[in-house]
Amino acid sequence: MAGNGGGNNSSNSNPPSSSSPASHHHNHQAPKILLAKPALVTAAKYNRGPSGTGADDSPASIRSRVSSVGFLNLLSESWDLHTDRFLPFLTDNTDFTVIGVIGPPGVGKSTIMNEIYGFDPSSSGMLPPFSIESLETKAMAKHCTVGIEPRITSERIILLDSQPVFSPSVLAEMIRPDGLSTVSIFGGGEPLPAEMAHELMSIQLGVLLSSICHIILVVSEGVHDNNMWRLMATVDLLKHNIPDPSSLSLSHPQSSNLGSDKDIKDKIQEVGEEYMATPVFVHTKLHEQDMAPHYIVQVNKALNQYFRSSSFNKQKQPNASKENTLVSESTDSDSDPAPLKSFFIPSKSNADYPGTQYESFHSSLWKLRDQVLSMSGPSFSRTVSERDWLKNTGKIWELVKNSSTISDYCRTLQNSGLFRR
Template sequence: MSESGHSQPGMYGQGRRRRRRRGDRDAGPPGQNLSGPSRDREYQPRERRDGSEDPPGPLIQKTPIILAKPPGERAKPSQNTPVGGAPVLEKPIMLMKARDDGGKPGTPPEAAAQPSGPGPSKMEREGQRPTQPVYQIQNRGMGASASSSAVDPMVGQSKLLPPEKMKHSIKLVDDQMNWCDSAIEYLRDQTDMLVVGVIGLQGSGKSTIMSLLSANTPEEDQRGYVFRAQTQEIKERGGNQSTGIDFFITQERVIFLDTQPMLSPSILDHLINNDRKLPPEYNLPHTYVEMQSLQIAAFLFTVCHVVIVVQDWFTDLNLYRFLQTAEMLKPSTPSASHDSTGSSGNDDGAEYYPHIVFLQNKARRDDFCPKNLNNMHMAVDKLMAHSHLKYKGTLSMLDCNIFPGLGQDYLATEVNMFLLPMQENDGEDNLTKAGSGTYPLFSLLPGYRGHPAFSTMVSKLRSQILAMPRCQLSHTILTEKNWFHYAARIWDGVKKSSALSEYSRLLC
């Protein structure tokens, strides 16, 4: 008994040292294999003890200990053994987890992919959590290659950012009829877009209407509109505000193209008085101005889903001749659209034609009379009878509940026509007119207009425009950036068109 009693402490100490050496060979130094400084704190008191036994139960209950295998045995982990704080399963799974703590399962790839080094991990050394959770996707069952090719969080966040918001319009075509590339930075690689262009004579209100349809309201100051309208000084000297083609895209991915006035006398006057040099293919200034207008109109007929024709009185026959000429000179564009809405001809499938909306701006009260409205629709239908442009069947004022007493079949030949009244101050003028009478009670009633308010009409027009069909512009589906490059090629082709050159030669 005494022999065994004297040899027992020595044997126990020798067996303990052997176990420690074996543990050192298997797992290395304590600072390398035991995860975290908490394990070091638990291990050091046991080194200072004598040969007496100390049960490890109370120490394990205080802080859970996670052991890590050496790098040589980490290639074939078991299903229940954690590696670097993240379990590796045989079956590959996709895991999305917020980075809450670096030592818990579901650790981001930055912490899970790092092998166990001689010291604690980076997050444990810092002793703090990240300020914001970072979400990542990792294939846990594909090994180290999947961890190294994890998705960059900055790339994923950049794809979720909203597109850059424009505050004002920029040039797509400058006053020298040259293409500008500054609009490409606002476009994205997505196909759900609508392109709306506008043409009209000088002073008809094109820029104001495009601003109201895109980003502004009638209550705002016109000096802050995205498309600059004519100032009072420009109106008094008979000048024009817009030159070339202006570009603006909304957050709803609607592209608006505002243009200089068609057949503008102020542009012709500027050419003559400033002795500007004409291109060599043009001999007379008025020929150059007309060809500029035809180039812009033919360009819009090719790259737009909707083209708004603005008039401030009904109606100018020269404007309809101009539309038919621009349609004749439009470059041929193959279209994969099978939409045959409107009075399209048999060869509508071979070429693309946009939807045309005739907007009567500054309409009077008599224009809203149902009889006059019917006459205007019949006149436009007869003038555009031989056109391939889609001028009917896609916009209706009767659907807007503007004329509640009229049935849907009142207009036998309803074209894409919309009426906008004069923009005026609806409050003070009506109170002044009504209060000037002998009945002061009438001052509390709104004045009779014969139509809804201007802001209401603009809202109804905007809803109708945004609901227009988005036909395919070319033989392939275009993204926003592809549309920009496609439009640049169309503009270059329009400027070099042999048909337009021959037509300008005949005008001389």
């Protein structure tokens, strides 16, 4: 499992099943594990009528009454990071893993994260940690996840589900009547055209997750949509001078001003190369013909060729399982780095056909979960606790929003004429 290089586990952060003697002594101090949307818990407790019972306590009614105030999002719909909301759920433990996900709407990001969490959908009365698309939200063309929603498992795996990229519903909510964006993408300045701001939000989200996660799941629908490949290539291009959450440049509290890009670059060079999370490319909703082994080999060849010169492909990925037939084994040279991780998830409807010869939807999800949790992702440059990881994540977000590299890219888009002014 990916870690941050630290071996000094805090005793009060071990799960109840830990065999450490110290953990049994301090286990009562561990914070409550974040299981489901706090909005639902809050609503059930406080949104009652005068008689103490609500007129309508269905989950849909509860969610509609408190959705504007009940979220415990790490990144809000106003594009601001709220570390104070999530901090009470973290500890001084240094042995933890951060897994993020990014992708367009409706590809199953939240379903995958629920699987990695270990949620059992057959358990009656249990809400999933991450909301999944319902018939109502699908009919109304809405998205379930806003900003970044975090959850933690008892094994101290921090899961970050993010709002969809390339999402018409996100664009519709942020566009003003004059075509400008209601969301401030950069630290200051005039509002941008909504379509441009929407594209830059996807890039900023990718840069942030690549900076603060050990593993980032890049999810696409089918094998013919390479929009996520292009997005991650852009993220790799623009992710400059962004350190990892353990960087010394973020750990000194004496100054709230992180300095210029040059100052930050100099500080990053003191601790080595720029950090980049390990990507796992997941293709979902595949038809049976897309699951053929020879077809998967061709997609993997294209994937590794596409990112051949990127930062994603420069890092060695240890412990690549030879049993995982979903990972390409084709490399042209012994000096090439390990192939990028890729997984292929069939459509749920495939299970309805008795003649299907490939893995089922649920079996593929189980394999994805097992493989991701057994991965050895990159370590942060220094040992950092969960709490310090979160505090420094807030500082990294400020660097992302004030990045001169992304700002220059924005000006290039403005001058290209692709977006209306």
